[in-house]
Amino acid sequence: MTAPKYRLVAAELRKRITRGDLRPGDRLPTERELEAEFGVSRNTARDATALLINEGLVERVAGRTGGMVVREVLTLTYHASRAEMTDGLWPESDAWFGEVRAQGYEPAQDFRVEIMAVPAEIAERLSVEADSHAAVRRCVRLINGRPSSLQDTWYPMDLCELIPELLSPKDIPQGTTRLLAERGWPQPAVEDDLTAAMPTPDEARLLALPPGTPVLRFLRTGFSPQRPVRVSVTVFAGNMNRLIYTLGDPAIFAKFRDGT
């Protein structure tokens, strides 16, 4: 009825981490050392550390100076709602660059445009036929050279015909949202949809996620008065991102602003 060995070993190691005996960057005992210390086999030691990996606490590194390392807890903050919103302009991509820099990191992004069949989930939000086609502006966002989030923004095909710049694989200087607004498609309202999930293998690869790292899936649908004009799907690496919404009276936040 008592807990199995591998859980006991995991519990002890977890305690050392949460108590601060082992700090981010520190190495756990090697598997051989765990065998000796706890009197278990190497496989059992691995079962124990596998738990910690799934909890996102540690990461395994092979090799001479490798080992199991307590994970870093870097957090980048992204303000999903900003005062600028009230004027109907949401400078999405620029806003991200600005925020990253403000937090002392170096942003970068890898960017391309594709024409793709629309999956059902996106089609529903855009009010277009599922499996019809749409333009997708896709980017991988990097912080200090490390992948941090993926963002795909979907635009209905007919809108791209009216605004061909959307299909251009170049940066749009004023930002796509501002561009759309200038052409008569402002987005005075958005709906955000947030879920926590485990990454698909593709996402894990693109974000270079260690096993046991969840992602925050963030769908933003932008509405012009006539119709939805875009859906952005952002996948944030869960180990290094945080989303902030401020709702209500802006004057109040002005009073409490410190490091936010």
Next chain:
Amino acid sequence: MTAPKYRLVAAELRKRITRGDLRPGDRLPTERELEAEFGVSRNTARDATALLINEGLVERVAGRTGGMVVREVLTLTYHASRAEMTDGLWPESDAWFGEVRAQGYEPAQDFRVEIMAVPAEIAERLSVEADSHAAVRRCVRLINGRPSSLQDTWYPMDLCELIPELLSPKDIPQGTTRLLAERGWPQPAVEDDLTAAMPTPDEARLLALPPGTPVLRFLRTGFSPQRPVRVSVTVFAGNMNRLIYTLGDPAIFAKFRDGT
């Protein structure tokens, strides 16, 4: 250079699930069957299915009629921002009950009040000393009898002396937010902080989470004009919850309202 066996097995099974050959509730081949089908040992078959578990795709069930079962993808939607907000009243708990019922499920909650030392993260948001004490109204929220989310709401001790009902382990009929507003502490502004993470063992236990299930951590700080008055920490089981924010012109959403 080719992928290891257990990944190949996992990839094949994953494909069957995402293609729809195996649907939620279906059983994967047993470990013995995987041995035969892929020509691997039972341990390797387990390594393969362990991957799928960590991806949240399947769940293991021991016993005669058990096996590895493709997971259900039930999602409950919680609207974090509602039109009611504009009047400064945020009927949190009632709102949750209402939303769950509106989606055809049966809500319930387990509730208690504790006085606890304030962890640093909460103390900072409440502008109180770390390790000082505060009242915590804690609840486990259930949907159709299954745990769905945990919510701890922290109130500074001095506020509880002014409003002793906060310490009562009984339901507050009008809701705590409304009560605070009636006593001179409205919350015309909130700040939300969202992260995806793996659950702590405690959270996993309370939410009855299968291994490989992430959580959505949702911190809401409520501000009255003078000061922050509460911090709610909600931990949503990642496999069954989704958060929605609607921002901007409410008139627009009225036009697109269908099943949201």
Next chain:
DNA sequence: ATCCATTTGTGCGTATGTATG
């Protein structure tokens, strides 16, 4: 550049325990 030592990664065989119907 090579080799070597160390550490994790992969894979299998086996035995026994536990859960469930």
Next chain:
DNA sequence: CCATACATACGCACAAATGGA
């Protein structure tokens, strides 16, 4: 009580990664 499924645990072997001599 039994049959069948997964759960735990150990032992072993060899591969791959990594960094230092």
